[in-house]
Amino acid sequence: MSPRQPAPLDPHRVEASGAFVEVFSLEPFQSGALDGLCFTVKDNIHIGGHRTSFGSPAWRDSHPAPLRNAICVDQLLAAGATCVGKVVADEFTYSLDGENPFYGTPLNAKAPDRIPGGSSSGSASSVACGLADFSLGTDSGGSIRVPASLCGVWGMRPSLHRISEAGVLPFMPSVSTVGVVAADFEILRRVMTLLLRTGDETTVPMERIVLLDDAFAVADGPVREAAERAIGELATRAGIALERASFSDIVGREMTLSACNEEALRNLQTMEFENTVGDWIEGHRPELGFAFSMAYGNVKSFDRGQAMASLALCESLFREINRFFRAGTIVCFPTTPTVAPLRDSLDRPQSVWDFYGRTMTTTSFSGTGRLPEIAAPLLSVDGCPVGLSFAAAHYEDAFLLKALGDLLSV
Amino acid sequence: MSPRQPAPLDPHRVEASGAFVEVFSLEPFQSGALDGLCFTVKDNIHIGGHRTSFGSPAWRDSHPAPLRNAICVDQLLAAGATCVGKVVADEFTYSLDGENPFYGTPLNAKAPDRIPGGSSSGSASSVACGLADFSLGTDSGGSIRVPASLCGVWGMRPSLHRISEAGVLPFMPSVSTVGVVAADFEILRRVMTLLLRTGDETTVPMERIVLLDDAFAVADGPVREAAERAIGELATRAGIALERASFSDIVGREMTLSACNEEALRNLQTMEFENTVGDWIEGHRPELGFAFSMAYGNVKSFDRGQAMASLALCESLFREINRFFRAGTIVCFPTTPTVAPLRDSLDRPQSVWDFYGRTMTTTSFSGTGRLPEIAAPLLSVDGCPVGLSFAAAHYEDAFLLKALGDLLSV
Structure with missing residues (x-):
């Protein structure tokens, strides 16, 4: 070949x-x-x-x-x-x-x-x-x-x-x-x-790895422990000190990552989805799957007037998150708080809410910060894979790729 | 009322x-x-x-x-x-x-x-x-x-x-x-x-105003002179020194602003336009206006394979332009190189080429740099208005608004 x-x-x-x-x-x-x-x-x-x-x-x-x-x-x-x-x-x-x-x-x-x-x-x-x-x-x-x-x-x-x-x-x-x-x-x-197209970009050396407390806190115990063990070993081998920070520490105001998702990012997402897909669905009345219909019901009852505060909050949080990232900083956390749920198990509101609520809390960090994030398949819990995530400042994609390459190859 | x-x-x-x-x-x-x-x-x-x-x-x-x-x-x-x-x-x-x-x-x-x-x-x-x-x-x-x-x-x-x-x-x-x-x-x-949503942003004071040589050079003589006089008076009143820089000085490589437009930004624009409007036109064959049909002919003969180099160049130039903007920097130039052409005068290839070529050279600076730019109606040539533009670094929108407010109110 x-x-x-x-x-x-x-x-x-x-x-x-x-x-x-x-x-x-x-x-x-x-x-x-x-x-x-x-x-x-x-x-x-x-x-x-x-x-x-x-x-x-x-x-x-x-x-x-x-x-x-x-x-x-x-x-x-x-x-x-x-x-x-x-x-x-x-x-x-x-x-x-x-x-x-x-x-x-x-x-x-x-x-x-x-x-x-x-x-x-x-x-x-x-x-x-x-x-x-x-x-x-x-x-x-x-x-x-x-x-x-x-x-x-x-x-x-x-x-x-x-x-x-x-x-x-x-x-x-x-x-x-x-x-x-x-x-x-x-x-x-x-x-x-x-x-x-990052070929000619210069990057700084990785100087610190910060563990994002809020994302560890919403993870299942075994996922949390596997993530702490893995990043601990990588940091020790590379001679890099680990720090910990809560989302409040990062943005410099009293706010949990969960609130960041629920009060800021999710409303922006819902509002924009209304304009793109929502408008098309209302105009065309297509056949919809059951799970999508349920989720879309929430979109239809959405209050756009109230979402204006979320728009402004997203913009402030974006600036605050990126102010935290001085040169050489990586933030690390489990990519998802759980291993994959069993097929057909997301059939009750409680299980859906638990999976989506904790997962979207975790993913909202890079979403709100507009950060590059790499999910690395470095964890295993009960024989199932889970990712370990590494995020860098907005536009520091080349640094993130270089830093992670260095960390893994030490 | x-x-x-x-x-x-x-x-x-x-x-x-x-x-x-x-x-x-x-x-x-x-x-x-x-x-x-x-x-x-x-x-x-x-x-x-x-x-x-x-x-x-x-x-x-x-x-x-x-x-x-x-x-x-x-x-x-x-x-x-x-x-x-x-x-x-x-x-x-x-x-x-x-x-x-x-x-x-x-x-x-x-x-x-x-x-x-x-x-x-x-x-x-x-x-x-x-x-x-x-x-x-x-x-x-x-x-x-x-x-x-x-x-x-x-x-x-x-x-x-x-x-x-x-x-x-x-x-x-x-x-x-x-x-x-x-x-x-x-x-x-x-x-x-x-x-x-910039309400809570802090900004630095304006420290320097840099005149973009390439944009002044493509402007008609009277536009250039009106722009130099106006920015000279504003800077003097504000006690801010003017500097001059060519596009080559700014990006740190041998390149004119005209080349930035023709070799980088324009190809990205054309390529993206093909995906959005071009695809729809080909699929629907709508009635098109004469001028648009002419312009669209160039789109249809566009070589997407060759445009890949332009994509990479856009990304490099974006970084280089923004590296030039240290805190407090404003770049100033005539918004357009000419006053408005007479109605129905853009009917010959030569006049179209002259208007578009020089205008898009000028506008490509902020387009490539993804910069905020304010066109201020401060100039008049032969009784016709022309704008004077002020650009700041990517995401420094709040600084630009504050700095221009200060400059105008001194």
């Missing part, structure tokens, strides 16, 4: 993964930094000549196929990578669990009785199943980080808007970000460096 | 302005910081229950009316302002001249035989005609700054993505920004502070 022509995917393994919406092969435009790598694309990112579903057959059927690839897809093809297919997204990408009533639940290869997480479910699944070296996804409230954590693969949500969103379906414009799931750190680093 | 209930617009003045697509009155949700102010909205920003045309009847007729207002509209209504109508945009907002073949050419009130500039033509016109205190617009390649300059009103393009784009038609996702045209600086400051 030459580096430019990866082998076709095995149809049986594709079928077993449940990750694919379509299998095809888009050859690279030319040779480049990603020669020999294969990737999949989440089904809210355009591929010319193929309809985009947004995780919804109704959306798919009412929108023509785009003519052009999203810019992020073209960046990869122009760098030598081969696109091997489109992969499942949660319905309108508005979920963190990966159970799509229309397109199915992609396999969580390392914990087959458990959900893969979403909404970039097919991205994480296709990579964890060994069917792609990496996958393009999107992340607004954790949609790359959560499935990466639950499937035990690498994931990076870069700083907000660092990658072009041309050709990506609009979702939550102040929050949504294109990012990557990858099979190993080296692939993640190569692909992100290409997409972010 | 109470501050909450502005008088209805005079139909004769509305008609004479040619600026409006629809006249109506959206009452504020409540009293607030913008009590008593009236605003118009560019016709690529959603107002619930009213179709959005994007400057194209074909677009308007094939898209249902949005149900909800764009978030930026709701921010203003929630702060006490009244929306008095939708105003003309250039066809697909893809122009800087303000001559829309379907919706007409809004009046340039201070130079009635001249074009208003675009694509936020109706925004600048409605404010310059005294029919609104301010207007919401968008700016990707100068679409707020250019009409503000040519119509003699205030305009601000804030830092990229500082204002929510939910409910604004996608255009060039890595470049497009919501901003404001206003009748005076005090209104601009109040409205921008509200939209940007």
Whole structure:
């Protein structure tokens, strides 16, 4: 197999993964930094000549196929990578669990009785199943980080808007970000460096790692302990002192990370979702899945007038979070507070609330700070994978990639 | 007239302005910081229950009316302002001249035989005609700054993505920004502070004003001289020393601002426009205006493979430009290199090329740097208005507003 022509995917393994919406092969435009790598694309990112579903057959059927690839897809093809297919997204990408009533639940290869997480479910699944070296996804409230954590693969949500969103379906414009799931750190680093165009950036050395107390506190005990042990060992080997800080310490005001999610970020997300997907749903009355219908009920009863205070709070918190990050700072915490829930277990309000409430509390840190965050598959609890997350200041994507490479290779 | 209930617009003045697509009155949700102010909205920003045309009847007729207002509209209504109508945009907002073949050419009130500039033509016109205190617009390649300059009103393009784009038609996702045209600086400051939510930000004092040589060099002689005289007087009164720098000095490499536009920003803009508007046009074959058809011909022959180098260059230049801005720095230059061309004079390739080439060279500085820029109506050449621009570092919007307020009030 030459580096430019990866082998076709095995149809049986594709079928077993449940990750694919379509299998095809888009050859690279030319040779480049990603020669020999294969990737999949989440089904809210355009591929010319193929309809985009947004995780919804109704959306798919009412929108023509785009003519052009999203810019992020073209960046990869122009760098030598081969696109091997489109992969499942949660319905309108508005979920963190990966159970799509229309397109199915992609396999969580390392914990087959458990959900893969979403909404970039097919991205994480296709990579964890060994069917792609990496996958393009999107992340607004954790949609790359959560499935990466639950499937035990690498994931990076870069700083907000660092990658072009041309050709990506609009979702939550102040929050949504294109990012990557990858099979190993080296692939993640190569692909992100290409997409972010960070080649000529200089970076400072890592000087401190700060453990985010609030995220540790909402995690299950075994996840918390595994995370503390892993980061403790890495820091000791690297000779870097660990610090701890609460969200209040970081932003310099009395506020928990949970309040940051509930009072600030979530309202911005809901409000923006109303403008993009909500307007389309009201105008088209498509068939909706049960879980989405339930979640969307909350959107419909949302008070936009009240959300203005949340908009202002998001902006203040963004500045405060980034003021905390002096040069060389990394903040570390469990990517998700739990391992993947069992399939079909998110069927009661209590279990949904527990999973979403604690998970979105955790993911709201980088969401509000517009931070680059890498979910590293370094933890294992009861045989199930969980990610350990590393976040850096807004726009310090190159530093984060370099610092994590150094930390892992010591 | 109470501050909450502005008088209805005079139909004769509305008609004479040619600026409006629809006249109506959206009452504020409540009293607030913008009590008593009236605003118009560019016709690529959603107002619930009213179709959005994007400057194209074909677009308007094939898209249902949005149900909800764009978030930026709701921010203003929630702060006490009244929306008095939708105003003309250039066809697909893809122009800087303000001559829309379907919706007409809004009046340039201070130079009635001249074009208003675009694509936020109706925004600048409605404010310059005294029919609104301010207007919401968008700016990707100068679409707020250019009409503000040519119509003699205030305009601000804030830092990229500082204002929510939910409910604004996608255009060039890595470049497009919501901003404001206003009748005076005090209104601009109040409205921008509200939209940007900068109330609690601390700012440093202005320490230096740097004249951008490349932008002065492409300006007509009288514009250049008027700009130098005006900034000279302001700086002297404020006791601030002026410096000069070429674009090469700023980015630390051999590159003109013209090359920045042609080799970097323009290709990113074209590529993103292909994904948003281009795809829709190819799929729907709508009736197109002559000038747009000509411009779009260049888009269709665009080589996306070659544009990858431009993407990388944009990212490097963004970092280099912002590295130049140490705390307290303002960069100053003429907003446009010319006064408004005469109406119907942009009918030969040479005149189009001259107007667009020099204008987009000038506007590419803040576009590439993702900088906040304020166009101040401080210059007059042969009785026609021209703007003087002030730009600050990315995200230093609050500093720019404060520094300019100080400079003008000394």
